[in-house]
Amino acid sequence: MSEFLSIAISILFHGLAMAMVLYLISVGLSVTMGLMGFVNLAHGAFAMAGGYTLVILMKQQNLPFGVALIAAIVICVILSLILERLLYRRLYGGDELDQVLMTMGLIFASVGAATYLFGPVSQSLEPPAVLRGQLNFLGRDFPTYRSFLILCGALLVTALWLGLERTRFGAQIRASVDNLRMAQTLGINTSRLFTAAFALGSGLAALGGGLGADFLNVGPNYALEYLVYFLIVVAVGGLGSIRGPFVAALIVGVSDTAFKYLAPQYGAFFIYAITMAILLWRPRGLFGQSA
Amino acid sequence: MTDLSSRDLTGDRKAVVDAFARRHRFKWYEAIPWIAAAACYFLFENYHALGAQIFATILFALSLDLLIGFAGIVTLGHAAFFGVGAYAAGVMAANGWHEPFSEVLVAAVLAAGVGFASGLIVLRTTGLTLLMQTLVVAALLQELANKWSSVTGGSDGLLGMKIDPIFGLYRFDLFGDTAYVYCLAVLFVGWLLARNIVYSSFGRSLTGIRENTNRMHAIGAPVDRRKIVIYTISAALAGVSGALIAQTTALVGLNTLALSKSGELIIMLVIGGIGRLYGAFIGVPLYMIAQDRFSQIDPIYWYFWIGLFMIFVVVFARGGVLGVFERFLQRRRSR
Numbered sequence: 040m041s042e043f044l045s046i047a048i049s050i051l052f053h054g055l056a057m058a059m060v061l062y063l064i065s066v067g068l069s070v071t072m073g074l075m076g077f078v079n080l081a082h083g084a085f086a087m088a089g090g091y092t093l094v095i096l097m098k099q100q101n102l103p104f105g106v107a108l109i110a111a112i113v114i115c116v117i118l119s120l121i122l123e124r125l126l127y128r129r130l131y132g133g134d135e136l137d138q139v140l141m142t143m144g145l146i147f148a149s150v151g152a153a154t155y156l157f158g159p160v161s162q163s164l165e166p167p168a169v170l171r172g173q174l175n176f177l178g179r180d181f182p183t184y185r186s187f188l189i190l191c192g193a194l195l196v197t198a199l200w201l202g203l204e205r206t207r208f209g210a211q212i213r214a215s216v217d218n219l220r221m222a223q224t225l226g227i228n229t230s231r232l233f234t235a236a237f238a239l240g241s242g243l244a245a246l247g248g249g250l251g252a253d254f255l256n257v258g259p260n261y262a263l264e265y266l267v268y269f270l271i272v273v274a275v276g277g278l279g280s281i282r283g284p285f286v287a288a289l290i291v292g293v294s295d296t297a298f299k300y301l302a303p304q305y306g307a308f309f310i311y312a313i314t315m316a317i318l319l320w321r322p323r324g325l326f327g328q329s330a
Numbered sequence: 331m332t333d334l335s336s337r338d339l340t341g342d343r344k345a346v347v348d349a350f351a352r353r354h355r356f357k358w359y360e361a362i363p364w365i366a367a368a369a370c371y372f373l374f375e376n377y378h379a380l381g382a383q384i385f386a387t388i389l390f391a392l393s394l395d396l397l398i399g400f401a402g403i404v405t406l407g408h409a410a411f412f413g414v415g416a417y418a419a420g421v422m423a424a425n426g427w428h429e430p431f432s433e434v435l436v437a438a439v440l441a442a443g444v445g446f447a448s449g450l451i452v453l454r455t456t457g458l459t460l461l462m463q464t465l466v467v468a469a470l471l472q473e474l475a476n477k478w479s480s481v482t483g484g485s486d487g488l489l490g491m492k493i494d495p496i497f498g499l500y501r502f503d504l505f506g507d508t509a510y511v512y513c514l515a516v517l518f519v520g521w522l523l524a525r526n527i528v529y530s531s532f533g534r535s536l537t538g539i540r541e542n543t544n545r546m547h548a549i550g551a552p553v554d555r556r557k558i559v560i561y562t563i564s565a566a567l568a569g570v571s572g573a574l575i576a577q578t579t580a581l582v583g584l585n586t587l588a589l590s591k592s593g594e595l596i597i598m599l600v601i602g603g604i605g606r607l608y609g610a611f612i613g614v615p616l617y618m619i620a621q622d623r624f625s626q627i628d629p630i631y632w633y634f635w636i637g638l639f640m641i642f643v644v645v646f647a648r649g650g651v652l653g654v655f656e657r658f659l660q661r662r663r664s665r
Contacts, residue, residue, distance in 0.1 A: 126645060129645055140596065143640065147633045148638050267462070271466065274458055305477060307473050314463075315470075318463060319451055
C-alpha cells in the first residue's frame, strides 16, 4: 500500500511539473488561436529559442540563472514582435492553409537556424547549485529543480489568471475572444491587442522552453518534435480557453509520466489514444466554446 | 437531369457551356511531364534511382493535393498512410512474399483501411483540432512501428527485403533502370485516377466542400461521406507511393511515418502549386533535385533555406510556380 502511494505521489509530482511546462508553452497558442483564429504551428520555435538562449547565456556568458532566464524572455518577445510585424500580420483573417504553410516554413527555418548556430546535438540545462539535489518534504525526497518548476508554474498560472480576470487588458482579451467584431465596435484596438497577446504568448513559451529544458530537450528539431504535445494541449483544452489548456496539460503531463513509468514498453502510445478518445467525445475540446 | 449540350444555346452562354463540357478533355500540355520523364531516362542515365524516387514522391504529393488542394482537408499526418504502405510492402518482402505488384496492392488496401478508420474519427473536426488529430494518427503509428520491433525492425529500420523481378523479367538493379520505368508506370495510373476524380462531379463537389462547407450541406450534398471517400482514396494512393519507395530502396525506417515527412511533402506541393493537379509534377522534382544538389554541399543550410523559401512563396508568390505562371499568362492575355 505504501509502495503504491509513493509511486502515485512520484507520478503526480513529475506529471505536475511537466504539466506546468506544457501549459506555459501552449497557453499562448490557445490565445492566438482564440483571438484571431491563427494556426501558429511555429509556436514551439519560440519555446526552443527561449531554451537555447537560456542555456547558451548560462554556459558561454556565465550569466546567473535568473538573469539568463529574463534575458531569454526579452529576446524571444522582441523576436516574436519582429516576426509578427513582418509575417504573421499579413495572414490575419486569411486562409487557414496559408497560415499552416507559412508557419510550417518557419518551423523548418528554425530547425536549420538552430542546427547552424548550435549544432545538431541537443543542449542540456545546468540548474544553479541552489536548485540541484533533493528537497525533503514530509519525509520524502523530491528533486529540488522540479519542485521549483511546480512552484514557479503555479505562481505564473495564478498571475496569468488574475491578470486576465482583473485587468483591463485581460478583459479586452476575453471580450475579443468571445466576439471580435463586437469588441472592435466598442473601440478596442484589437490589432494592438493581438500584437500584445502574441508577444505575451511568445514570452511565456520562451519561459516554458527555458524552464522545461530538462523535460523537453532543447535540440534543433524542438518545434517539430514537440508540436504534437502543444497541439494536443490546445485542442483538448479547447481553443481560445485559458483554463482549458491547464486541465489538458495536467492530463497529458500526468498520464504521460504514468504510462512511461508503469508501461514503458508502449511509449507514448496511450497519450495519443486518450487524446483521440477525448476528442471523439468532445470534438471542441474540454472547455471549448460551443459556437 | 437537364441536357447540358450546347445545341439550343447561343453566344456567351454557348461558349461557357462548351468550355465546361470540354474541361475534362486531355490538353496538349498534359503530355509534357510524361515526355519529359521519357526524355530524362535517356538524358540522365546516372540518375535513374533519383528519378524513381521522384516519381514515387510525385504520387505521394498528388494524393496529398487531392486532400488539401481539392477537398480542403488540411492534414499534417499524411505520412501515416505512406508509412503504412511502405511497411506493408516491406514486411511482405522481408517475410517471403516477393512479387512487387501484389505488394503494392496490399499496401494500397491496408493504407485505405487505415485512412477510412482514422477518417471516421479525424474528419469530425476542422481547423487546428483536425491538424492535431491527423498528426496524432501518424505519431500513434510511428510509436507502434517503433515498439513492435519484432515485425518492423523498430528504430533500426526494416532490412532484408527481397523483391522479385517485374513479370519475372526485369530485375531491380543498383542503377534503378527498372525502378525508373516501374515507378513512372505506377505514377501514370495514379495520375489517371486522380485526374478522373478531379474532373468528375464527385471532384467538383469536393471543391464545393472546400469553398463553402455549410452551403454544400444546405444543398443536400453528403459532405461527411464525400470527405471520407476522398480521404480513403488519398490514403490508398499514399500507401502505393510508400510501397514504391520501400521496394525501390529496399529499406523502410521510422522516418516514413514522421511529421518531417509530411511537412516536406507539403513544402514540395506548395512550391509547385496546391490544388492544381500539376503542382506535384513541378514542386517535387524541383525540391528533390535541389536537395540532391545542395544537401551534398551543405546539408545544414538546406532546411533553413527551404523554410525561408516556403515563407516567401506563401507571402509573395501565392500558388507556387504554377500560380505565378497562371497570373503571368492572365496579365499577358488582358493586355
